[in-house]
Amino acid sequence: MTRTTSSSRHRWVLSSLLTLALTGAVLLVPRLAEAGPTAGCGRTPTLTSGTRSIQSSGQNRTYILSIPSTYDNTRPYRLIFGLHWLNGTANDVATGGSDGAAWAFYGQKQLSNDGTIFVAPQGISNGWANTNGRDVTLIDDLISLVQADLCVDTAQVYAMGWSYGGAMSYALACARPTVFRAVVVYSGANLSGCSGGTQPVAYFGIHGTHDSVLNISSGRSIRDTFVRNNGCTAQSPREPAQGSLTHITTLYSGCRSGHPVQWAAFDGDHAPHPVDGTTATSGTRTWTSAAVNSFLAQFAGTPSPSASASAGPSPSASASPSPGPSSPAPSSPAPSSPAPGGACGAGYRTINSWPGGFQGEVTVTAGSGPITGWSVGWTLSSGQSITQLWSGTLSSSGQSVTVRNVSYNGSLPAGGSTTFGFLANGTPSTPTPTCSAG
Numbered sequence: 001m002t003r004t005t006s007s008s009r010h011r012w013v014l015s016s017l018l019t020l021a022l023t024g025a026v027l028l029v030p031r032l033a034e035a036g037p038t039a040g041c042g043r044t045p046t047l048t049s050g051t052r053s054i055q056s057s058g059q060n061r062t063y064i065l066s067i068p069s070t071y072d073n074t075r076p077y078r079l080i081f082g083l084h085w086l087n088g089t090a091n092d093v094a095t096g097g098s099d100g101a102a103w104a105f106y107g108q109k110q111l112s113n114d115g116t117i118f119v120a121p122q123g124i125s126n127g128w129a130n131t132n133g134r135d136v137t138l139i140d141d142l143i144s145l146v147q148a149d150l151c152v153d154t155a156q157v158y159a160m161g162w163s164y165g166g167a168m169s170y171a172l173a174c175a176r177p178t179v180f181r182a183v184v185v186y187s188g189a190n191l192s193g194c195s196g197g198t199q200p201v202a203y204f205g206i207h208g209t210h211d212s213v214l215n216i217s218s219g220r221s222i223r224d225t226f227v228r229n230n231g232c233t234a235q236s237p238r239e240p241a242q243g244s245l246t247h248i249t250t251l252y253s254g255c256r257s258g259h260p261v262q263w264a265a266f267d268g269d270h271a272p273h274p275v276d277g278t279t280a281t282s283g284t285r286t287w288t289s290a291a292v293n294s295f296l297a298q299f300a301g302t303p304s305p306s307a308s309a310s311a312g313p314s315p316s317a318s319a320s321p322s323p324g325p326s327s328p329a330p331s332s333p334a335p336s337s338p339a340p341g342g343a344c345g346a347g348y349r350t351i352n353s354w355p356g357g358f359q360g361e362v363t364v365t366a367g368s369g370p371i372t373g374w375s376v377g378w379t380l381s382s383g384q385s386i387t388q389l390w391s392g393t394l395s396s397s398g399q400s401v402t403v404r405n406v407s408y409n410g411s412l413p414a415g416g417s418t419t420f421g422f423l424a425n426g427t428p429s430t431p432t433p434t435c436s437a438g
Helices: 008-023 090-095 131-149 164-175 216-229 288-297
Strands: 050-056 059-066 077-083 116-121 152-162 182-186 202-208 247-251 261-266 344-354 357-366 374-379 385-390 393-397 400-404 417-425 434-437
Touching: 050 131, 059 090, 059 131, 077 090, 077 131, 077 164, 090 116, 116 131, 131 152, 131 164, 152 164, 164 182, 164 216, 182 216, 182 288, 202 216, 202 288, 216 261, 261 288, 288 344, 288 357, 288 385, 288 417, 344 374, 344 434, 357 374, 385 393
Parallel strands: 077 116, 077 152, 152 182, 182 202, 202 261
Antiparallel strands: 050 059, 059 116, 247 261, 344 357, 357 417, 374 400, 374 434, 385 417, 393 400
């Protein structure tokens, strides 16, 4: 399966679509949704996983539905739409394509703990032109269908996609701000229109600094729509230097409670799953899967209804973010214990877990004075092994592991902090990491 391309035809098509989208907004009719469990809660479902069809805007459209194997009709589930790229397919998104199950639904299915309903719609001509709003209408129709038959938490509806799929995710954030709790846009641009685009939606943008298909300026522009809408403090986030083969993630400050904007720029081209330290990409080794999973885990969900429950009241827009019902609550970070002399300290927490694996995060905090570098060490429990790590450099000897800073997060002011994260096989534990400066 090919995801990246430098062909002139691919560039010309995307460039033409960008021009059309910027010269005229697509007419879309918003459809509002009440927050809470849906009519499908407590009902025996008729929908099943697999490739299905639906009539929308007078056309026969197809989609792939993935229902948790342990589905319980009394529990409201997250709903995630995975949108394919230009010349990609719903099947590419649903199966992970050549990268396999680890990259299914942009890596989120593997990390979902069997707590999410996934939908991969198929675009017309393998794209998302959204002519006369037909693709937004398709998503409307799919949401109505799924919510009527399955138990969905309408406070936890998300969209994500790469390239053209990212553009469509952006269009959904613009047109359906009361439906989508958050969107994730990988290497996107305004290609599918932005009808509305004035209300807040939690937003995570990921883009390569030297993207040769959709320039990073396009990604910055659509990101800034939600920087404004969400009331965030405008800034120009740091981005990695070309040749560094790293990424820098920025969480904007000042945003409305519950409406964060996050931006991750990576040193790379037009790719959905970059890997730090190399120009090669792999859905099984990218840092983006865990970063997106952590971003979505912060949003509050609706409590499980009884079998006969109806939709509950809308949650407050200012509710404090907390993990959704499909993810275990992250453990509180252990207090950082500065090394002798107050050089630095390290605190650990488990972000997420699933059968056979987990996601961890370590916070490094400088002591009473600034530091220019750090290293953190701990011992893995029996059966544990780190499979992926970001924002640090890993070395190991047996079960002893050491993580050192990378170029962009080694220097910390007195009391300043940074984090690195990892995915691991095994059962979660609570290690006590040690930190040394230099």
